[in-house]
Amino acid sequence: MKKFKCPDCDEVFESETSEEMLNLLQPHYMSKHADIMKNGTEEKQKAWMEKFYKDWEGAKEK
Numbered sequence: 001m002k003k004f005k006c007p008d009c010d011e012v013f014e015s016e017t018s019e020e021m022l023n024l025l026q027p028h029y030m031s032k033h034a035d036i037m038k039n040g041t042e043e044k045q046k047a048w049m050e051k052f053y054k055d056w057e058g059a060k061e062k
């Protein structure tokens with residue numbers, strides 16, 4: 001399991017794989033960061049994903 005902190009708040013999630021983490025983050029963004037989702041452009045989304053995978057690689061195994 002890896003711990004991953006939401007890039008836009010302090011909530012921490014745990015999952016085994018990056019896919020699983022994205023599945024956890026998606027509803028979280030829908031409810032907590034709806035404004036970010038709404039104002040997100042394709043470029044911002046791409047940058048977010050790149051950062052996500054980079055941070056995921058650097059996240060500590062539990």
Ligand SMILES: [Zn+2]
Pocket residue numbers: 006007008009010011028032033
């Ligand atoms: Zn968040």
